[in-house]
Amino acid sequence: MEKLFASPAKYVQGRGVASQLGDHASSLGESALLLGDETVLGLVEDSVTASLESAGFETRAVTFDGEASQTEIERIVDVAEAEGSDVVVGAGGGKGIDTAKAVADATGAATVSMPTVASTDAPTSSLSVIYSDHGEFEAYRFYDRHPDLVLVDTELIAAAPTRFFVSGIGDALATWYEADAARRDTDGENFFGGRPTRAGTALAELCYETLQDHAASAVEAVERDAVTESVEAVTEANTLLSGLGFENGGIAAAHSIHNGLTQLESTHDASHGEKVNVGTISQLVLEGKPDGQVAETIRFTSELGLPVTLAEIGVDDVEAADLDAVAEAACADDETIHNEPFAVEPAAVRDAILTADALGHKHGAN
Numbered sequence: 001m002e003k004l005f006a007s008p009a010k011y012v013q014g015r016g017v018a019s020q021l022g023d024h025a026s027s028l029g030e031s032a033l034l035l036g037d038e039t040v041l042g043l044v045e046d047s048v049t050a051s052l053e054s055a056g057f058e059t060r061a062v063t064f065d066g067e068a069s070q071t072e073i074e075r076i077v078d079v080a081e082a083e084g085s086d087v088v089v090g091a092g093g094g095k096g097i098d099t100a101k102a103v104a105d106a107t108g109a110a111t112v113s114m115p116t117v118a119s120t121d122a123p124t125s126s127l128s129v130i131y132s133d134h135g136e137f138e139a140y141r142f143y144d145r146h147p148d149l150v151l152v153d154t155e156l157i158a159a160a161p162t163r164f165f166v167s168g169i170g171d172a173l174a175t176w177y178e179a180d181a182a183r184r185d186t187d188g189e190n191f192f193g194g195r196p197t198r199a200g201t202a203l204a205e206l207c208y209e210t211l212q213d214h215a216a217s218a219v220e221a222v223e224r225d226a227v228t229e230s231v232e233a234v235t236e237a238n239t240l241l242s243g244l245g246f247e248n249g250g251i252a253a254a255h256s257i258h259n260g261l262t263q264l265e266s267t268h269d270a271s272h273g274e275k276v277n278v279g280t281i282s283q284l285v286l287e288g289k290p291d292g293q294v295a296e297t298i299r300f301t302s303e304l305g306l307p308v309t310l311a312e313i314g315v316d317d318v319e320a321a322d323l324d325a326v327a328e329a330a331c332a333d334d335e336t337i338h339n340e341p342f343a344v345e346p347a348a349v350r351d352a353i354l355t356a357d358a359l360g361h362k363h364g365a366n
């Protein structure tokens with residue numbers, strides 16, 4: 001199988017860069033649709049609109065209802081078509097950005113991702129995660145193109161609630177464990193249907209090292225809305241390194257277990273990265289990683305404030321039937337769990353989740 005690597009055209013990160021959005025986007029089009037939910041538009045609509053207008057764009061804002069669902073995508077496609085928008089700017093968290101990518105794909109517009117939280121690696125990827133109107137995982141939707149521009153203002157990232165930043169660390173930390181599994185599996189594929197390049201795998205590993213070196217200090221800074229060099233490093237890890245690392249390196253059990261967990265209504269208040277962390281620990285148990293490594297991962301993530309038990313993501317009384325449903329969904333034919341370098345069965349996944357939960361209780365700090 002051939003090796004494939006792909007990435008967004010341009011990435012800009014720094015304190016106060018929101019006001020430069022128009023300049024960086026100026027070659028992409030003339031009419032911009034800014035998409036963000038009410039909270040996000042409250043934070044960025046004025047500055048982004050001013051920046052786009054001073055770069056010559058006609059600008060219209062649309063309020064996103066919060067779910068990356070087909071219903072919401074179609075509603076916003078109608079707005080974009082009526083406005084003749086040739087650039088869609090998705091501001092906010094993963095769901096808003098995923099919706100912006102879907103709208104841009106349907107209308108042929110260019111995409112700008114402007115994360116206002118460093119909570120996921122959605123801003124750089126060429127796919128959207130689509131949910132039902134009720135928030136259950138439905139499918140990955142793949143696009144031919146990556147976002148044309150990704151712009152991350154670290155002042156906004158640091159000022160946002162710390163939980164988002166910590167969630168992004170959970171999402172990013174999975175990247176190396178999953179890329180490592182996909183690399184070891186002789187049939188392991190990345191998101192482009194190819195084998196991971198050395199570059200893709202190396203970016204996933206750099207993501208891991210950056211978090212080991214900077215996460216604790218960065219979380220302290222973000223608690224105080226401060227932008228430090230460690231905040232810059234972790235923002236880049238959560239956004240760029242994690243995004244390039246997962247798409248190019250491939251993902252495996254942790255994200256499949258996350259997708260399985262979305263079957264349980266009780267997990268819907270836990271963020272993507274929080275559920276992924278439970279998936280990561282479960283993956284390590286599934287792979288039979290040494291006890292010391294599993295315990296160390298639990299301690300490291302728990303001290304940062306990430307959940308390490310099912311109870312911490314909302315599942316209080318674990319029913320056997322529920323875990324069977326999670327494990328079945330995690331092992332669906334098209335799931336990335338099959339990038340693990342061994343055959344995976346639902347029973348093994350269920351038992352790994354149960355054991356990871358027990359180890360989380362034993363070693364976790366919360």
Ligand SMILES: NC(=O)c1ccc[n+]([C@@H]2O[C@H](COP(=O)([O-])OP(=O)(O)OC[C@H]3O[C@@H](n4cnc5c(N)ncnc54)[C@H](O)[C@@H]3O)[C@@H](O)[C@H]2O)c1
Binds near residue numbers: 037098
């Ligand atoms: N496409 C991909 O490659 C990819 C990768 C990872 C995750 N995802 C998807 O991303 C989604 C999760 O994203 P998420 O965790 O960012 O959550 P989210 O998008 O559901 O919610 C983000 C929340 O943060 C709020 N917010 C945003 N900026 C803020 C700020 N500066 N201050 C205060 N509040 C702010 C928003 O109002 C919103 O309520 C899931 O749907 C997941 O599947 C996609």
Ligand SMILES: [Zn+2]
Binds near residue numbers: 120121255272
């Ligand atoms: Zn993720």
